[in-house]
Amino acid sequence: MAITANPTDTDTGIGTQDFEFLRKLVRSESGIELDQNHQYLVDSRLPPVARQYKLAGIGEVMRQLRRSRDKKLQVDVIDAMTTNETSFFRDQHPFEDLTEHVIPKIIEANPPGTPVTIWCAAASSGQEPYTLAMMINESFPELVRDRQIKIVATDLSRTMIKRTEEGRYSQFEVNRGLPASLLLDYFEQDGREWVIRQDLRDMIETSVVNLLEPWPTVPKCDLVLLRNVMIYFSPDTKREILRRIRAEVLRPGGYLMLGSSETLIGIDDNYEKHKMDKGSIYRPEAR
Numbered sequence: 386m387a388i389t390a391n392p393t394d395t396d397t398g399i400g401t402q403d404f405e406f407l408r409k410l411v412r413s414e415s416g417i418e419l420d421q422n423h424q425y426l427v428d429s430r431l432p433p434v435a436r437q438y439k440l441a442g443i444g445e446v447m448r449q450l451r452r453s454r455d456k457k458l459q460v461d462v463i464d465a466m467t468t469n470e471t472s473f474f475r476d477q478h479p480f481e482d483l484t485e486h487v488i489p490k491i492i493e494a495n496p497p498g499t500p501v502t503i504w505c506a507a508a509s510s511g512q513e514p515y516t517l518a519m520m521i522n523e524s525f526p527e528l529v530r531d532r533q534i535k536i537v538a539t540d541l542s543r544t545m546i547k548r549t550e551e552g553r554y555s556q557f558e559v560n561r562g563l564p565a566s567l568l569l570d571y572f573e574q575d576g577r578e579w580v581i582r583q584d585l586r587d588m589i590e591t592s593v594v595n596l597l598e599p600w601p602t603v604p605k606c607d608l609v610l611l612r613n614v615m616i617y618f619s620p621d622t623k624r625e626i627l628r629r630i631r632a633e634v635l636r637p638g639g640y641l642m643l644g645s646s647e648t649l650i651g652i653d654d655n656y657e658k659h660k661m662d663k664g665s666i667y668r669p670e671a672r
């Protein structure tokens with residue numbers, strides 16, 4: 386039996402010091418907080434990085450990371466450590482509220498010729514911005530026809546932005562939340578996968594944006610979707626991102642939508658919560 390001199394050379398765990406190093410790196414570069422219970426994420430997510438770099442295992446990834454401070458490796462490790470769980474029409478009711486209440490109000494309030502501008506600030510593999518694009522196409526076809534809609538989809542993960550740009554989904558992914566009629570209307574089958582129509586892809590502007598860093602590709606917006614990402618951040622990080630959304634991104638009277646289980650209580654009281662039919666939405670307080 387082969388005896389491994391350093392047990393951290395395997396794909397089944399890294400040492401405490403390496404984990405501490407990784408934890409600090411991930412926190413400082415992405416804001417994502419890992420705790421001791423997240424060791425298993427390292428075991429499942431870093432082996433593909435080891436294979437990509439032809440390194441012997443995750444211990445070797447860590448050694449390389451610490452030794453060379455290789456920026457590309459660092460970016461790929463952080464990308465691998467992101468959690469990208471998402472689905473079409475995730476939670477369903479927020480999209481009904483947007484169609485029935487929020488978007489009509491934005492159209493009414495915007496001066497003529499001002500496109501409705503929406504930012505999906507942690508778009509993952511694109512299901513969220515494409516849900517918006519389909520929904521707007523269905524309910525507000527005149528906005529699409531007159532090019533009065535702009536959807537900006539960003540994420541820290543280059544892998545996820547590439548997937549959003551490709552708009553290609555597995556059968557499993559389209560089975561999660563996407564009504565069959567919309568699948569048939571908006572996707573083309575390509576082997577075992579489904580590719581979203583080009584005109585829908587053309588509705589989405591993509592870029593890699595780290596919420597901790599400047600947001601040069603993000604325009605002034607009427608609506609920001611910041612869903613299921615702040616759960617990974619510390620209260621201070623959340624506070625700063627929320628402050629910047631108010632100060633840098635939202636047009637006066639703009640809207641902020643969080644994930645269904647997320648709240649601003651105890652984080653930022655400069656937003657007012659507005660109840661809608663099924664869920665709620667936030668707007669910066671008028672002062």
Ligand SMILES: C[S@@+](CC[C@H](N)C(=O)[O-])C[C@H]1O[C@@H](n2cnc3c(N)ncnc32)[C@H](O)[C@@H]1O
Pocket residue numbers: 414415416417467468469470471472475506507508509510513539540541542545594595596597611612613614617644
């Ligand atoms: C759980 S997904 C949420 C996707 C989608 N908003 C939804 O609700 O279905 C969280 C996303 O946040 C992204 N993310 C994590 N930290 C980030 C950061 N600092 N800047 C931008 N995106 C980040 C991850 O890459 C991941 O794709």
